[in-house]
Amino acid sequence: MTVAHCISRRSVVAETVEDLATREGTSARNIGSLCRTGEASCRDRASRDAIRAWAAVQDMDAVVWTDLPSNFAEKRRQPFSVAAALAYLRKLDPERRAKALEYIRRAPPFVRTPLRDALGES
Numbered sequence: 047m048t049v050a051h052c053i054s055r056r057s058v059v060a061e062t063v064e065d066l067a068t069r070e071g072t073s074a075r076n077i078g079s080l081c082r083t084g085e086a087s088c089r090d091r092a093s094r095d096a097i098r099a100w101a102a103v104q105d106m107d108a109v110v111w112t113d114l115p116s117n118f119a120e121k122r123r124q125p126f127s128v129a130a131a132l133a134y135l136r137k138l139d140p141e142r143r144a145k146a147l148e149y150i151r152r153a154p155p156f157v158r159t160p161l162r163d164a165l166g167e168s
Contacts, residue, residue: 048156049100054110062110070112078113082106089113128160 056062063077070076080086080097088094093113101109118126122134135143150162 047096047100050154050156051109059108059110062108066110066112070114072112072114076112076114077110079108079110081108087113089115128164131161132164 054062054065056065059079059081063074063079067074067077078086078088078093078097080088080094080101082101086094086098088097097109097111116126118124118131122130124130135146138146147165150165153162
């Protein structure tokens with residue numbers, strides 16, 4: 047598994063959470079964290095388990111990440127699917143569509159998602 051990460055200069059996890067929340071323009075409740083001691087804050091078990099396994103291999107004492115919920119169903123009033131996302135992108139005005147596609151394209155190449163594959167992004 048490829049993971050983009052950096053080491054924080056902070057020694058207190060709560061301070062690292064606040065730093066990331068500020069950088070992401072969100073609140074601390076949208077930042078996940080996991081400590082070697084077992085303390086964790088995460089939206090879903092599968093992510094927590096995968097991050098815990100990665101952190102153990104890396105010998106990390108703690109890990110902090112952006113843990114934003116999907117808002118697609120709330121905003122579009124339908125569940126997320128690749129087809130629904132493509133339809134949404136097609137309906138955007140040209141400027142907003144260009145911004146959305148640029149956001150998708152700026153993700154590192156190793157970030158593989160079904161939507162990026164459908165768009166032919168690598």
